[in-house]
Amino acid sequence: MDAQPSPARRAALVFIFITVLIDVLSFGLIIPVLPHLVQQLEGGDIEHAAYWVGLFGMVFAGVQFLSSPIQGALSDRFGRRPVILLSCLGLGLDFVFMALAPTLAWLMVGRIISAITSASFSTANAYIADVTPPEGRGKAFGMIGAAFGLGFIVGPLVGGLLGGIDLRLPFWGAAVLALTNFAYGLFVLPESLPPEKRAPRFDWSQAKPLASVALVRRYPQIADLIVVMLLATSTHYVYQSTFVLYGDVRYGWGPTGVSYVLAVVGVLSVIVNAGLVGRIIKRLGEQRALSFGLACGVVGFAIYGFAASPWLFYVGLPISALWAVSQPAAQALMTREVGADAQGRLQGAIMSLVSLTGIVAPMMYASTFGFFIGKRAPVYMPGAAFFLAAMVLACAWFLAVRHSRRAATVEPATA
Known part of the structure; x- marks a missing residue:
């Protein structure tokens, strides 16, 4: 268990809560407008837009399947802080990318990048395990669940209001939230995994998606x-x-x-x-x-x-x-x-x-x-x-x- 002072541990947990909340808020902002933006880029055809929205969902999940174990292995080797901060930065820049995407193909590229960067949720869970004693982890993970709930209350409501002005405005709002989160964490977030507890090296065999099955066997x-x-x-x-x-x-x-x-x-x-x-x-x-x-x-x-x-x-x-x-x-x-x-x-x-x-x-x-x-x-x-x-x-x-x-x-x- 990390010997972080109690105030530092509380500050770290607050930041992780805020990180997850802002990430969920940013995704919630685009929920009500993404299908309409797809429809707009598709030329107004609802049938084809529905197909693309479904395809976006499948690709998003598939990319997360590939990228989540890599992020997890990187955080075990180099620490949680750099992985979380880089993910926040990447997510913010990606929302800018999607706000400017001129075609469906470019919007798909943006969704792929957001799937990679949103995999930081797994690193946030590992951070909680680092700084919380076993008997307190259930409550801490519950707070992360609360962040999801709060984010999906506020995000879609605000996204709908912004989308009524301009379909791309929620993407800009999401970018501001994610980049603010990165700047905040740069000054506030301490590392939770000390060097002596890190994995001795980055093992690509453990970062492969099917290594998940191997970990279960272990x-x-x-x-x-x-x-x-x-x-x-x-x-x-x-x-x-x-x-x-x-x-x-x-x-x-x-x-x-x-x-x-x-x-x-x-x-x-x-x-x-x-x-x-x-x-x-x-x-x-x-x-x-x-x-x-x-x-x-x-x-x-x-x-x-x-x-x-x-x-x-x-x-x-x-x-x-x-x-x-x-x-x-x-x-x-x-x-x-x-x-x-x-x-x-x-x-x-x-x-x-x-x-x-x-x-x-x-x-x-x-x-x-x-x-x-x-x-x-x-x-x-x-x-x-x-x-x-x-x-x-x-x-x-x-x-x-x-x-x-x-x-x-x-x-x-x-x-």
Whole structure:
């Protein structure tokens, strides 16, 4: 454990929180305008624009799969600070690049660069593992979740307002945020990984994407937890791939109604991550908190699928919000099993594997939704995608319970 003074550690955690918040804000700013900019560059053709937006998502996830383990290995060898700062700088310059992109091809190049630089989220997680004692990591990871929730409340709302003035204005706003973040970190962010705890050399074999699988083999005790995270993360894509259309088809919400619901989801996410995660993990312990969070997610998605009226959908919101407890609990459990010199590789490997779900999951949920509201469906079921997400999350819950039982049998033997 790093011997950083307590005030320095707090300042470091504050910066990491702000880093993640600003990065999420910057991405949130462009969420409401990127499809419209694609449509504009495509000549106004909505069909082709939808194809390009889907392609952008697949490429973004694929590039993150390749780049995350490299960033993780670099941070283990050279420290977290230079990797995080360079990522912030690169992200800011890339938003300028996208703001000026004259064609779809150049905009695609910009998305590829942003996928590489946004991989710094894995390094931020490794930083937290460096400066936080094991018993406090669940709460710290929960604060990162709160940054995501807050960023996705404010970002899209501001991005929509700026986009109403000019479609490229949110990109400039995102660039200002990211570059300000770089300047702030240049003066404030301390290094969290001392030289004596760094990897002795940069190993390209550990930076290859498939080295993620090798890392899992090296730490078989976290294999179940990584699969749990992959399954849980894949279900997040049911929101972005179907939620807008689902709200329109089932409740007639339209874009405004959906935006209000998303704002409520973001507020609940902040409340749970910032106010409840640490308390729940402290009270239940990391193992039971993981199972509890996943179970809440299963129930929440099932309610969404059954909800024939908006009020029943609203009932599911606070229940599914408690699902957020599961990720920091899983992160905290995994960081206990890996040494300081491998935390960056662990987080990079996790993010790399998680990126694979971004290639497969959106199409899986979107096609399920489309099939069950179409003419070929054996039964009309607009909530089918949410039922599928509930089943996937139920599998994650089963694995979490199995891991908990295995851990319970190992601990007495090693005590």
